[in-house]
Amino acid sequence: KPPYSYISLITMAIQQSPNKMLTLSEIYQWIMDLFPYYRQNQQRWQNSIRHSLSFNDCFLKVPRSPDKPGKGSFWTLHPDSGNMFENGCYLRRQKRFKCEKQLAAKDGAGAGGKKGPSQAAGQPLGEGSSSGGSEASAGAE
Numbered sequence: 001k002p003p004y005s006y007i008s009l010i011t012m013a014i015q016q017s018p019n020k021m022l023t024l025s026e027i028y029q030w031i032m033d034l035f036p037y038y039r040q041n042q043q044r045w046q047n048s049i050r051h052s053l054s055f056n057d058c059f060l061k062v063p064r065s066p067d068k069p070g071k072g073s074f075w076t077l078h079p080d081s082g083n084m085f086e087n088g089c090y091l092r093r094q095k096r097f098k099c100e101k102q103l104a105a106k107d108g109a110g111a112g113g114k115k116g117p118s119q120a121a122g123q124p125l126g127e128g129s130s131s132g133g134s135e136a137s138a139g140a141e
Contacts, residue, residue, distance in 0.1 A: 006052045021076035
């Protein structure tokens, strides 16, 4: 089994892509291409990948633009999350990335918004609700 967390795998996949964004299926494919271990028991680890994307502030959902038809949105890294992994070492995360807007929203009213197709195509959607300090998907692989 590779020594990387799901967050590390997703980050590596996105960072190596030319546009710095990938669809969910492209993330799955990148992981399977690089790590044969993940070619088996796909349902379990793919569920963990979806969870990591949805509940970590470092990942943003970007709707497809009209000139890129297809299924599903793109995923990219939050612009401020660049220092999560020290010196490019993906074995251990330096610190958990928390979006400042997300922290402020939790102190105020109504921080329960989901990521949805409410923004213009090609623009990152607003940060959705977070599971708080849950690191379960990052370490329990």
